[in-house]
Amino acid sequence: MIGPRMILAVSVAAAAGLGGCVNQQEYDSLYQTNRSLEERNVALQQELEAERQASALLRERVTSADAAVADAKNRNTDLQQQILSLRESYRQVLERLNSIAVTPLDPATDQALRALAAANPDIMRYDAARGMIQLTSDLTFALGSTDVTAGAQEALARVATSLNSPDAIKYDARIVGHTDNVPISRPETRRLHPTNLHLAVHRAIAVRDVLASAGVAPDRLEVAGWGPFRPVVANPASGGAAANRRVEIYLVPSTVGETRVAAPDQPAAQREASAEEPLK
Numbered sequence: 071m072i073g074p075r076m077i078l079a080v081s082v083a084a085a086a087g088l089g090g091c092v093n094q095q096e097y098d099s100l101y102q103t104n105r106s107l108e109e110r111n112v113a114l115q116q117e118l119e120a121e122r123q124a125s126a127l128l129r130e131r132v133t134s135a136d137a138a139v140a141d142a143k144n145r146n147t148d149l150q151q152q153i154l155s156l157r158e159s160y161r162q163v164l165e166r167l168n169s170i171a172v173t174p175l176d177p178a179t180d181q182a183l184r185a186l187a188a189a190n191p192d193i194m195r196y197d198a199a200r201g202m203i204q205l206t207s208d209l210t211f212a213l214g215s216t217d218v219t220a221g222a223q224e225a226l227a228r229v230a231t232s233l234n235s236p237d238a239i240k241y242d243a244r245i246v247g248h249t250d251n252v253p254i255s256r257p258e259t260r261r262l263h264p265t266n267l268h269l270a271v272h273r274a275i276a277v278r279d280v281l282a283s284a285g286v287a288p289d290r291l292e293v294a295g296w297g298p299f300r301p302v303v304a305n306p307a308s309g310g311a312a313a314n315r316r317v318e319i320y321l322v323p324s325t326v327g328e329t330r331v332a333a334p335d336q337p338a339a340q341r342e343a344s345a346e347e348p349l350k
Contacts, residue, residue, distance in 0.1 A: 073330050084187035087264055094261070100121060105341070141142060149182055152234060153348040173198040173199060173203045174200070174201045174321075175198075175238075175241070175321055176237055176238075178235070178237040178238075178239070179232065179235070179237045179238045179321065180201075182200060182232045182235065182237075182238070183196045183198075183203060183232060183254070183321075184196055186197070186203075186225075186229065186232060187203065187230055189223045189228075190228075192206070192209060192220060193205060193206055193209045193210060193222060193225055193333060194206075194225055198213065199339065200320065201241075201320060201321045201322070202318050202320045202321070203229060203318070203319040203321075204314060204316050204317070204318050204319075205222065205225075205226075205277070205317040205318075205319070206312075206315070206316060206320075207248075207249075207273065207316050207317060208312055208315055209221070209222065210222040210273075210277075210317060211276070214254065214256060214259040214263070215259075216262075216263075216269070216272045216273050216276040217273070217276070218276050218277065218280050222280075226277065226280045226281055226284065227280075227284045227293070229281065229284075229319065230280075230281050230284030230285055230286045231284075233281070233286050233290070233321075235283055235288060238321065240323065240324050241290075241321040241323065241324055242290045242291070242292060242321070242322050242323070242324045242325060242326065243278075243281065243286065243290060243291050243319050243320070243321060243322075244292045244294065244319070244321075244322050245274045245277050245278050245281075245291065245292065245294070245317065245318070245319050246270075246291050246293075246294045246295065246296060246317070246318045246319075246320065247270030247271055247272070247273040247274035247277075247293075247294070247295040247296070247297075247317050248267070248270055248295070248296050248297070248298075248301075248314060248315065248316050248317070248318070249266040249267075249269055249297050249298050249310070249314065249315055250266075250298060250301070250305055250309075250310020250311055250312075250314045251266070251298040251305045251310050251314075251316050252266075252305075252309055252310040253265075254266060254269065265299075266297040266298045267295055267296075267297030267299075268295075268297075268319060269295075269297070270295030270296060270297045270298075271281070271294070271295030272295075273295075273317055274293040274294060274295050274317060275293050277293045277317050278293050287326070290326060291324050298310075298314070299340065301314040302314060303317075308336075319328075
């Protein structure tokens with residue numbers, strides 16, 4: 071690289087060769103030019119070094135940015151895998167929750183009623199979510215009657231056994247009768263059951279009587295009837311739906327003892343008088 075001093079020497083030599091000698095003014099001018107060139111060269115060297123440092127710093131930043139992008143990509147991949155894993159865990163939890171039958175009854179009673187319904191699928195259905203046994207009226211009673219069929223009596227005897235088990239003794243049985251919406255038309259039936267509401271309640275009473283005869287304490291048995299007012303399916307125009315003709319037995323926490331009032335001691339004469347059948 072030819073520096074400013076070399077340029078100055080060459081210039082002076084050239085001037086001397088051409089003119090024989092260089093006067094002071096020319097020398098001073100060349101000297102100032104050379105000095106300016108030296109200063110410019112130093113400045114350019116400094117600018118070049120600054121550019122090199124800036125370039126190195128920029129390369130470091132680019133390298134750091136590339137590393138940050140790569141790290142972000144890796145973390146994004148990890149997060150996506152975690153999200154997929156969480157979704158799978160959530161799905162499995164939902165499956166387990168859906169597979170768990172929510173029932174208001176204790177596990178032993180729940181299993182006993184499940185087995186009972188499975189053994190009598192034609193006449194009986196168990197709703198674990200409501201702790202309810204449903205009897206099909208068409209197979210439990212004759213048409214328009216409250217007489218319980220022999221098959222239904224056997225099934226109800228097994229229900230009574232379950233109700234009297236140590237696990238189920240803490241429940242009362244709420245027996246609710248339902249009918250379809252077809253009015254009672256036969257005169258002989260209407261004399262005993264004037265409306266479907268009467269028939270629903272009377273059938274609930276008939277089921278209650280069978281359970282009581284099978285050993286369930288009467289104070290654990292409650293009866294009610296909705297008649298045609300709580301259908302489970304729409305009744306067709308041509309006639310009532312069979313699914314609506316049913317008796318439901320709900321197992322509910324027992325209230326035995328909560329409302330029972332102990333009779334006070336009475337003299338023998340009063341006890342004999344109170345034992346007589348009251349007028350109704």
